[in-house]
Amino acid sequence: MDLSSAGSGGNSLPSVGPDGQKRRVCYFYDPEVGNYYYGQGHPMKPHRIRMTHSLLARYGLLNQMQVYRPNPARDRDLCRFHADDYINFLRSVTPETQQDQIRLLKRFNVGEDCPVFDGLYSFCQTYAGASVGGAVKLNHGHDIAINWSGGLHHAKKCEASGFCYVNDIVLAILELLKHHERVLYVDIDIHHGDGVEEAFYTTDRVMTVSFHKFGDYFPGTGDIRDIGHSKGKYYSLNVPLDDGIDDESYQSLFKPIMGKVMEVFRPGAVVLQCGADSLSGDRLGCFNLSIRGHAECVKYMRSFNVPLLLLGGGGYTIRNVARCWCYETGVALGQELEDKMPVNEYYEYFGPDYTLHVAPSNMENKNTRNQLDDIRSKLLDNLSKLRHAPSVQFQERPPDTELPEPDEDQADPDERHDPDSDMEVDDHKAVEESTRRSSILGIRVKREFGENETKIQDGSRVTSEHRGLEPMVEDIGPSKQAPADANAMAIDEPGNVKNEPESSTKLPDQPAMYHKP
Amino acid sequence: MLGTAASADSRDHSDGVPTTAPIKRGGGSSEQRAAGDPTTTASATGRAAAGASGGGGGVLTSMVGMYQHQHQHQLRDDAFGTLGGGHCGEQPRLAAGGAPSSSSPPAALAPPLAQAHGGGQPRQLFEALVGGGNLLRGPGGGKGSGAVGDLGVLVRWMRELAADPVAPLPVPSEHRARKRHVLALRRARYLRLEDVADAEELPSFSKKRKLHWDKHKKKGCFNMPTRKSERLAKRMKLMASLLLTQRKKIGVGEHFQAEIPEWTGQPSGKELSWYRSDPETSKMLGTTIWPPGGDVNKTDIAAVGRGRPESCSCSCPGSFFCRQHHINEARDRLRSELGRAFTIWQFDSMGEEVSKVWSRDEQLKFNTLERLIPVMDQKTYWAIASKFFASKPRIDLIKYYLNVFLMRRVLSQCRLGLLEIDSDEDEVEEEDEDQPEGSSSLQRTQDVQDVKKVP
Secondary structure, three states: OOOOOOOOOOOOOHHHOOOOOOOOEEEEOOOOHHHOOOOOOOOOOOHHHHHHHHHHHHOOOHHHOEEEEOOOOOHHHHOOOOOHHHHHHHHHOOOOOHHHHHHHHHHOOOOOOOOOOOOHHHHHHHHHHHHHHHHHHHHOOOOEEEEOOOOOOOOOOOOOEOOEOOOHHHHHHHHHOOOOOOEEEEEOOOOOOHHHHHHOOOOOOEEEEEEEEOOOOOOOOOOOOOOOOHHHOOOEEEEEEOOOOOHHHHHHHHHHHHHHHHHHHOOOEEEEEOOHHHEOOOOOOOOOEOHHHHHHHHHHHHOOOOOEEEEOOOOOOHHHHHHHHHHHHHHHHOOOOOOEOOOOOOHHHHOOOOEOOOOOOOOOOOOOHHHHHHHHHHHHHHHHHOOOOOOOOOOOOOOOOOOOOOOHHHHOOOOOOOOOOOHHHHHHHHHHHHHHHHHHHHHHHHOOOOOOOOOOHHHHHHOOOOOOOOOOHHHOOHHHHHHHHHHHHHHHOOOOOOOOHHHOOOOOOOHHHHOOO | OHHHHHHHHHHHHOOOOOOOOOOOOHHHHHHHHHHHOOOOOHHHHHHHHHHHOOHHHHHHHOOOOOHHHHHHHHHHHHHHHHHHHHHHHHHHHOOOOOOOOOOOOOHHHHHHHHHHOOOOOHHHHHHHHHHHOOOOOOHHHHOOOHHHOOHHHHHHHHHHHHHOOOOOOOOHHHHHHHHHHHHHHHHHHOOOHHHHOOOOOOOOOOHHHHHHHHHHHHHHHHHOOOOOOHHHHHHOHHHHHHHOOOOOOOOOOOOOOOOOOOOOOOOOHHHHHHHHHOHHHHHOOOEEEEOHHHOOOOOOHHHOOOOOOOOOOOOOOOOHHHHHHHHHHHHHHHHHHHOHHHHHOOHHHOHHHHHHHOOHHHHHHHHHHHHHOOOOOHHHHHHHHHHHOOOOOHHHHHHHHHHHHHHHHHHHHHHOOOOOOOOOOOOOOOOOOOOOOOHHHHHHHHHHHHHHHOO
16 A cells, blocks of 8 residues: 555645655554553553544544554564563463462562453553564565554563563564664653663663653663663663653753764664653653654654654553544654544543643743753763764764764665655645755754654655755755656665565665765 | 533533542532532532532432432433533533534433433432442431431522522631531431441452551652652552652663574575565564555545534534534444444444443443442452443443543533543542541632632
8 A cells, every 4th residue: 555645635744844755654453452451540541542543543544554453472472572481470360360379470560550450461462463563564664663552661571560561662673673783762751661771781783762750750760871781881871851841851852862873873773662651741740741742753753764663652641642642643654633633432532622732731841951951961972982883984973963864765775665655646745845945955954843854755865965964854855856756766766676565675774874975 | 402411411420429428529519519409500510519519419319329310300301401501601612613502402402312321210220229239238328317407508508509609609607617517418418438338348448448548648758759749649649659769770681681683684685585474474464454455545635634624514513412423423434434444443332332232221320330439449349340230241341431431521521621631540539538528529629610710
C-alpha cells in the first residue's frame, strides 16, 4: 500500500513546512489489548490503546497505514533477553494461584505495582510481539513502525518493575541489531528508562538517551553521571529534569542533544519510547508538556529519516494519552489533525471541550535557565568524548547546531519508500514551497525549534548539496523535486525493489554514508 | 434534549453519591439536589450540591441504592424539563457542533433517555441487591432512624436552596449549622459499609485496612517525597512505591545486561534474503488487517485528519442525543469503510455499544455496586462483582466498566462542571475518616460553586 501518498492532499504539519514528507508507516494493534485490566484503581490502563485506536479510525489515519495484528511473542522470543525462570513464572502465575508462590512473587517483584491479573502472560506476549514485529518491519525496509501498546521500559532481565513485566523495547532493539550495527534508544517518558539502559549499559552498539524527572521519583536511577560502563561508557545518556518543565525548556535540551547524538552516533535505526506521562496533567507525572511539545520529539526524530520504531509507555490520564498518541501517529504520517475531535466511540471521555489538544497548566517550571544550560553543556561534553561509532568519522560541530541530517539516500539504498507512493500528491504545494524554502535555507540554523520535522524524502535525497546535517530537510528546497518524485526516487535508489515493500533490499546501515562530507 | 439526557445520565452515574458517606467526592450533588426537590433547576448544581451534599437523597429514600431511581423517577415526571434547561446552559462547551444548544426541555424525550441509561425502579435495584447476595444485611442497618428530627425543615431548606441557588446565603453561622445538620442526616440515613457487609466478604474494609492506611501516612512523613502536590501524593497511596526515591544503581553483570552478539559486518545479500524468508521471523509480522487484501488503499484522502463538522442539523445540537446520533452515524460509516476490519478491531464492542448487552437492571446494579464498595482493593471488588453477576464472565464486567461506566462518569463530571475530571480514576479518593463525612466533597462542590459565581 502506498502510505506515502496518503493524506498528502490534506493538511500538513504546521511546523514542518507545507509538505511534510510522507513515510511508509505500519501500525500494530491487537483488538484484545484494551481488555487487559491491571485491577481496580491501578493507573495503568491498556484500555487507552483502544481509545487511541478509535481516534485513529475516526481521523481517517488507519487508512493511511498498514495495520497488523501482532502475533504473540513466544517464550523463546522473550527469553532472548529475559531469564528463563522469570518467563516461566510469568507464564504460570495466575491471580488464583499467586498466593502459593509468595517467594517467587517477591523475587520477581510481581504483586503490588505489577499485579498478577487475568491474561497477564498473553498481555506480555501481545505487546512484546507487536514491538518485535515492528522491528522486523523496519528491518524489511519500512520507514516507521508503531506499537502504542509497547514501551514498557522498566522491565528488567529478571524482574518486573513499574507496571512493566517484559521489556519489549529491549527485544525490539535486539531484533534491530541483527541488521543495524548501531541502534539509538530515546525515551521521553517522565520516568527514567532504566530497564533499557541497564540492558545495554555495557555495549557501544546501543545508545540510550532518557529524558526524565529526577530526584525523589521512581525509579530513582537516571543520574546525569550515569554514563554507561566498560565498552558502553558514554553510550548511556541521562537528562535529569525537574517538575513543571514546559515545551520550550524541554526542546532546548532535546534538540541540541539529540542532534548531537545523531551526528556522532549515527544509528541505523531509532527506537523512540513516547511515554505520555510527561504530558501536562498526567495522573502520575509532574511535567507540563503540551501534546504538540511532546510530539515535537517525534517530529524531530522522524526528520532524520532513519528507520523509526515508535512505542508507547507510561501515560495515566488516559484521555490525554489517546489524544497524544493519535496526534503522534498523525505526525508519523505527516498528517495534521484538526483540533475539534470527530465523534468517536469514546467521545465522552474527551469532554468538556472535545478537542484534540489541551492547554498545559500554569504550574511553575522548576527548571531554571541555568540548570538547563548546565545539563546541556555537560551532556554535550560527554558526547564529545564518545568514541564515535567505529568506522565513523567524528565531526566537530558547535555544540548546539542542528542535527546532522542522516543522508539516507546514500546510506540506505534499500527502498524504504514505496516506489509506488504517489508523491506527486504533494506537488501542487511543492512549487510554491520550493521558493520559500530556498530562502529559508540561508537562515536555517537559527530556527531552533519547530521547524525541523519531516524532511521530504525524495527531495532531500536529491538535494544533497546542502549541508546534510540539518534535520529539517524540508526546509531545504527539496520540493523542487517533488513533481519528479517518482523519478527522483528511482534515480536515487537504483536498487529499490518496486513491487513489495517487504522485499526491499535494505542494506544494513553504512554509517559512513550518513554523513555528507 | 441534550440537557435532559445529560442530566439523567449524570444522575445515574455521577460518582458522587455518598453511599458510604465519606468516600465519594464531588459528584454527589446532583442526586441530592434532585432528591431534595423535584423542581430543582439544574443551575442549582453548584450550590445545591454544596448545601445538600449527600443529604437529600438519603433523607427521602432512606435507603441505599434508592436515591438514584427515585430521582430518576421524579426527573422523568417533571423536574426533568427544568433540569434539562439548566444543563443546557452549560452546553455550549459540550456542543459537538459548537452551536449553542437549545434549552428546550422536551419532557417527552426523557423516558427514552432514562431507558437508555438504565433508569429503573428504585425498588428493583434495592431488591436486586438485597436478594442478590448477602452484601446487604438489612436496609438502614439500624442507623439513622434517630437523627431525623427536623427533617421537614431541612428538606424545605434544601428545596429553597435548590429552587433559587443564587439567592443570598443565610448568615454564615446558620448556614454552617444547616450544612452540618444535613451531613449528620446523611450519615444517619446512609448505610455504612460496615453495616452492609459481612466482614468475611469485605476483609479489606476493616480496621485493619484503616491501620494500613495510617501506616502509609506515617511512612509518608519521612519517606515520601513531594510529588506534584501533596494532594496527588495522597491520592496515590496505592502506588506508593512510585513515589519513593530508591536511589538504585544500574546493575552490571550477566543478570542485568542483554546478550548482544558481536557485529560481524553488514549482512550479505544472502543473509538478507534468508532473513526475509525466514518463517520464524516473518511470523512476528503478525497478520495484515489493513489494507484488506494488501491493496493500496485509496480512500477519501480529503477526510484524513478531519475533525467534527462545525454544526449539524439536529434539533438540539450538542446534546447527548445529538452526539449519540452522530456517533452511531459515524459508526455505520466506519463499518462500511472498514468492512471486515470493523469486526476484527471490535468496533462493535467499544464505548456505549457495550451497554447494549446489559439490561437496565444489570446496569443499575453495577452502578450501585461500584458505589457501595468503591475503595476496595481490586481482588475483593471484582470477587464481589463476579458474585453479583454470576452469569457474566469477568471480562464482560471489565468491558462494561471501561467502556461504559467510566465514560459515563466523565460525562457526568463534565455536566457538574467539576474542576477536575477523572477519566481514569477508578479508585476513589479516600477521605480522612475522622473528618465529618463528606466534608471534602462539600468543599469541592463549594469550590465549584465559587468558581461559578465569578462572572
